[in-house]
Amino acid sequence: MSDAPKYKLTVGIETHVQLKTKSKLFSGADNNDQNAEPNTLVNHIDFGLPGSLPVLNKKAIELASKAAFALNSTPQKFSKFDRKHYFYPDLPMGYQITQYDEPIILGGYVEYLLEGQLKRVNITRAHLEADAGKSVHPEFQSYSLIDLNRAGTPLLEVVSEPDMHSPAEAKAYAHELYLLMRYANVSDANLYFGNMRFDVNVSVSTTDKLGTRTETKNLNSFRSIERAITYEMKRQIELIEKAQSVVQETRGWDDAKNKGYTMRFKENADDYRYMPDPDIPPVELDDKFIDKIRSAMPQLPNYWRNKLAKHGLDNSIAESLIDAEIEFGLTHLAYLSSLNSGMAKTMANYIVNIELPIHRRIAEEGKGKVLSSDQAHKLYAKASELYQSGKLSSSNVKELITKLLTIDKLPEDIDKYVSQLGLKQTSDINELSLVVDQVIAANPQAFEDVKAGQEKAIGFLVGQVMKSTKGQANPSLVNKLIKDKLRS
Numbered sequence: 001m002s003d004a005p006k007y008k009l010t011v012g013i014e015t016h017v018q019l020k021t022k023s024k025l026f027s028g029a030d031n032n033d034q035n036a037e038p039n040t041l042v043n044h045i046d047f048g049l050p051g052s053l054p055v056l057n058k059k060a061i062e063l064a065s066k067a068a069f070a071l072n073s074t075p076q077k078f079s080k081f082d083r084k085h086y087f088y089p090d091l092p093m094g095y096q097i098t099q100y101d102e103p104i105i106l107g108g109y110v111e112y113l114l115e116g117q118l119k120r121v122n123i124t125r126a127h128l129e130a131d132a133g134k135s136v137h138p139e140f141q142s143y144s145l146i147d148l149n150r151a152g153t154p155l156l157e158v159v160s161e162p163d164m165h166s167p168a169e170a171k172a173y174a175h176e177l178y179l180l181m182r183y184a185n186v187s188d189a190n191l192y193f194g195n196m197r198f199d200v201n202v203s204v205s206t207t208d209k210l211g212t213r214t215e216t217k218n219l220n221s222f223r224s225i226e227r228a229i230t231y232e233m234k235r236q237i238e239l240i241e242k243a244q245s246v247v248q249e250t251r252g253w254d255d256a257k258n259k260g261y262t263m264r265f266k267e268n269a270d271d272y273r274y275m276p277d278p279d280i281p282p283v284e285l286d287d288k289f290i291d292k293i294r295s296a297m298p299q300l301p302n303y304w305r306n307k308l309a310k311h312g313l314d315n316s317i318a319e320s321l322i323d324a325e326i327e328f329g330l331t332h333l334a335y336l337s338s339l340n341s342g343m344a345k346t347m348a349n350y351i352v353n354i355e356l357p358i359h360r361r362i363a364e365e366g367k368g369k370v371l372s373s374d375q376a377h378k379l380y381a382k383a384s385e386l387y388q389s390g391k392l393s394s395s396n397v398k399e400l401i402t403k404l405l406t407i408d409k410l411p412e413d414i415d416k417y418v419s420q421l422g423l424k425q426t427s428d429i430n431e432l433s434l435v436v437d438q439v440i441a442a443n444p445q446a447f448e449d450v451k452a453g454q455e456k457a458i459g460f461l462v463g464q465v466m467k468s469t470k471g472q473a474n475p476s477l478v479n480k481l482i483k484d485k486l487r488s
Contacts, residue, residue, distance in 0.1 A: 012162035025154035026054030038147040048092030070184035073108030080282040090133035103127030112176035122161040311344040
């Protein structure tokens with residue numbers, strides 16, 4: 001009997017990436033609406049006033065071209081803009097300016113590791129388009145409000161092939177695409193502010209033929225992607241098991257309730273009555289422009305993964321650094337790459353397990369600061385030196401770094417500072433030997449237990465020495481001294 005699952009899940013994802021331009025795609029209005037009052041970042045073009053003519057933002061073309069290389073493709077030398085007609089209150093023109101049959105990116109792929117296996121999701125296309133506005137629904141009211149701050153925001157819609165067959169694959173693909181857009185400097189990719197939004201197309205089938213698909217729109221977290229796909233897969237399977245039809249439709253997602261819901265029946269391309277936009281000339285790129293973009297591409301995540309892998313860094317440590325806020329991550333990635341393998345592992349541990357949580361806490365609270373990266377690296381090198389020489393225990397290394405990371409400037413004499421804080425570890429054999437003798441004399445039964453082979457008793461005696469020295473004794477040296485006493 002076959003263990004193969006009865007139903008095959010197939011997923012494709014359309015990702016809307018907000019490009020990090022200063023102004024909108026076709027108007028001079030500000031593109032950053034994070035803290036703006038509603039309808040304050042709009043002009044006559046965004047309002048769709050009669051006679052207003054759009055002017056294409058050149059920076060958007062440059063960023064889309066960078067995205068092409070990040071997606072293992074090349075920007076098309078010829079692309080054009082079209083009008084996609086539909087009638088919603090948040091679309092004043094009555095149509096969206098987008099690219100249809102001749103987009104700026106064709107083909108490409110995204111590769112990522114999932115549970116040690118290399119996965120590849122092919123890219124069908126990626127096209128530029130102007131975002132619509134936003135409908136706001138006040139609680140307990142029977143009306144909606146319109147905010148056009150987002151109208152005209154430059155988006156790059158990245159359309160994948162239906163190459164994913166589990167919620168985990170889809171989540172991992174979306175995360176890797178997110179990293180690529182950030183490292184290529186195409187988008188801020190802030191999911192909270194909607195800089196990237198995901199529409200997932202889901203179908204299930206008992207054969208290799210694709211089933212009827214549904215599209216769940218506007219997911220803004222990797223967790224939501226995984227949960228929405230899982231929910232939709234189960235919903236469609238239940239319908240099929242009941243001999244009911246899956247309807248092609250557009251669906252929404254309620255993250256709080258972990259539940260999807262119907263929004264509207266899915267339109268087909270013919271319903272949008274696409275036509276070339278007569279106000280915007282085609283985009284024609286020459287080899288000189290394309291080569292300039294290619295030569296200026298920053299290093300992408302896999303470059304840094306390979307660098308860190310050569311140092312033998314644990315994969316989880318490397319991914320924590322790559323996934324961190326971009327300026328934080330890049331500064332430390334370059335630093336670690338310049339070190340030898342042993343030192344890189346030590347420094348990476350300090351950065352990921354001590355500095356990164358502090359950095360995130362300060363970012364969330366909006367107050368405080370962290371040492372500059374060059375000062376932090378100097379601190380880490382000194383802390384490592386003190387640990388290697390036996391002057392600091394591992395716990396006191398963490399305490400020292402934690403204390404010094406959030407001050408204005410490092411002390412000129414860190415050794416003196418360590419002594420003042422009482423963190424300095426005692427490694428004087430004669431001094432510690434006297435303390436060990438005192439502890440053994442005060443705990444004869446524990447010492448007899450050690451002689452009898454009870455390993456836990458050694459831990460007890462070491463703990464008593466640490467207590468007696470207020471945590472300043474070198475525990476490994478104390479352990480050795482106790483064992484020496486056994487042999488003498």
